[in-house]
Amino acid sequence: QSALTQPPSASGSPGQSVTISCTGTRSDVGSYNRVAWYQQHPGKAPKLMIYDVSQRPPGVPDRFSGSKSGNTASLTVSGLQAEDEADYYCSSYAGSNNLVFGGGTKVTVL
Amino acid sequence: QLQLQESGPGLVKPSETLSLTCTVSGGSISSNNPYYWGWIRQPPGRGLELIGTIYYTGNTYNNPSLKSRVIISVDSSKTQFSLKLHSMTAADTAVYYCAKGDFYSMDVWGKGTTVTVSS
Numbered sequence: 001q002s003a004l005t006q007p008p009s010a011s012g013s014p015g016q017s018v019t020i021s022c023t024g025t026r027s028d029v030g031s032y033n034r035v036a037w038y039q040q041h042p043g044k045a046p047k048l049m050i051y052d053v054s055q056r057p058p059g060v061p062d063r064f065s066g067s068k069s070g071n072t073a074s075l076t077v078s079g080l081q082a083e084d085e086a087d088y089y090c091s092s093y094a095g096s097n098n099l100v101f102g103g104g105t106k107v108t109v110l
Numbered sequence: 111q112l113q114l115q116e117s118g119p120g121l122v123k124p125s126e127t128l129s130l131t132c133t134v135s136g137g138s139i140s141s142n143n144p145y146y147w148g149w150i151r152q153p154p155g156r157g158l159e160l161i162g163t164i165y166y167t168g169n170t171y172n173n174p175s176l177k178s179r180v181i182i183s184v185d186s187s188k189t190q191f192s193l194k195l196h197s198m199t200a201a202d203t204a205v206y207y208c209a210k211g212d213f214y215s216m217d218v219w220g221k222g223t224t225v226t227v228s229s
Contacts, residue, residue: 036215
């Protein structure tokens with residue numbers, strides 16, 4: 001069982017938006033602005049999409065945005081495109097030099 | 111541009127020690143690249159799990175659930191870092207990734223290597 005809770009699946013039509021939640025506790029998500037989101041296509045390594053809750057690494061489209069409220073972080077993908085279909089994982093610093101991950105959400109572009 | 115590549119055995123017997131190496135190209139593990147270098151694994155069909163990280167200074171930080179089984183070290187060449195995971199069981203079957211980042215997030219990943227634990 002993963003430390004952070006994500007919905008197993010989410011979907012949207014091309015051009016629409018989809019939001020994925022990542023629920024932790026006040027010991028991890030709720031205490032630190034150190035939430036990251038990764039995109040993983042089948043058979044590929046994860047790719048960092050968001051770090052520090054809402055920051056985008058160079059090269060990541062601004063269609064991807066992150067936010068946090070209380071113990072829950074969210075990733076929103078706007079203007080869905082076919083290539084956005086992938087698994088998405090969140091992670092959070094949990095104190096004491098520990099990093100925890102969510103179980104992943106499969107995003108389907110309808 | 112930093113690139114990472116994992117190498118090691120694809121098959122390990124139960125109770126044995128897994129040894130993996132991550133080769134860093136395009137840079138070295140030094141003060142020129144003050145990053146954390148880590149190992150993350152993904153069991154088949156499941157999510158990601160941090161195994162541990164090592165800072166360029168040699169300080170290591172391991173997942174509490176694996177702590178006593180894990181050794182992460184940097185090679186003297188400073189272009190490789192390695193993972194040793196002792197007492198392997200079937201539950202350790204996974205794709206193992208090496209990555210680098212600022213500890214809180216990993217921005218460069220290797221392609222991953224599949225490790226199966228079986229007799």
